[in-house]
Amino acid sequence: MNIAFFLRTGDAAVPPEPPLPEGMTLRLWRPNDKSGRDPLRIGVKIQHLLSLYDDDRYTEIGIWFEGTRLHRLIVTPRWHRFPFMDRGDLQIGGVWTHPAWRRRGLASLSVHRAHRLFAAPGQRLWYVTDSANGASIALAKGSGYRPAGEGRRTKPLGIALVGQYRLDRRYTLA
Numbered sequence: 392m393n394i395a396f397f398l399r400t401g402d403a404a405v406p407p408e409p410p411l412p413e414g415m416t417l418r419l420w421r422p423n424d425k426s427g428r429d430p431l432r433i434g435v436k437i438q439h440l441l442s443l444y445d446d447d448r449y450t451e452i453g454i455w456f457e458g459t460r461l462h463r464l465i466v467t468p469r470w471h472r473f474p475f476m477d478r479g480d481l482q483i484g485g486v487w488t489h490p491a492w493r494r495r496g497l498a499s500l501s502v503h504r505a506h507r508l509f510a511a512p513g514q515r516l517w518y519v520t521d522s523a524n525g526a527s528i529a530l531a532k533g534s535g536y537r538p539a540g541e542g543r544r545t546k547p548l549g550i551a552l553v554g555q556y557r558l559d560r561r562y563t564l565a
């Protein structure tokens with residue numbers, strides 16, 4: 392088992408968001424917005440049109456500086472690739488910061504924004520990552536997520552893109 396599952400309940404307080412560094416802009420993208428030629432967004436639009444997501448809260452948060460994307464994070468509703476989620480749950484994933492801009496708080500800032508947008512009372516948010524990814528785990532823990540279990544990612548016919556994240560061992564949360 393090499394996938395770590397983290398969970399945050401909406402009852403945890405959302406601390407004030409750190410300020411966006413000078414010159415940077417934070418942009419939201421949703422499947423009904425224009426996509427340009429970004430292959431990930433085109434795929435998401437198709438999945439949205441096919442109603443593969445449980446609801447319409449799919450949101451990409453991006454942080455940009457002078458036309459360059461420095462950071463991206465995706466909030467995803469439940470769909471077939473995440474069978475461990477309950478109806479109404481959301482997941483923070485696809486977190487990436489440009490290598491030259493890591494450890495400057497951009498990922499924490501964008502997780503904060505996701506919480507401000509979605510962390511209503513009772514809202515459960517998942518964070519799933521490779522259990523060897525120290526930076527990602529530090530981000531999850533620092534953002535108020537608690538270890539919820541461990542599992543694996545399936546690869547039907549060797550294709551990771553269509554695989555599922557399976558939560559094989561669920562921890563009892565205090």
Ligand SMILES: CC(C)(COP(=O)(O)OP(=O)(O)OC[C@H]1O[C@@H](n2cnc3c(N)ncnc32)[C@H](O)[C@@H]1OP(=O)(O)O)[C@@H](O)C(=O)NCCC(=O)NCCS
Nearest residue numbers: 486487488493494495496497498499520526527529530533
């Ligand atoms: C994981 C990743 C998104 C973190 O982005 P970042 O912008 O550097 O993160 P931040 O600067 O906001 O740091 C968030 C927390 O993680 C900690 N952290 C970041 N990088 C770390 C590292 N390499 N080792 C240990 N801790 C680290 C920070 O100290 C901070 O902790 P704190 O809240 O206790 O202060 C970035 O390293 C990345 O893009 N990695 C490659 C893609 C990836 O693995 N994504 C995760 C997939 S789920």
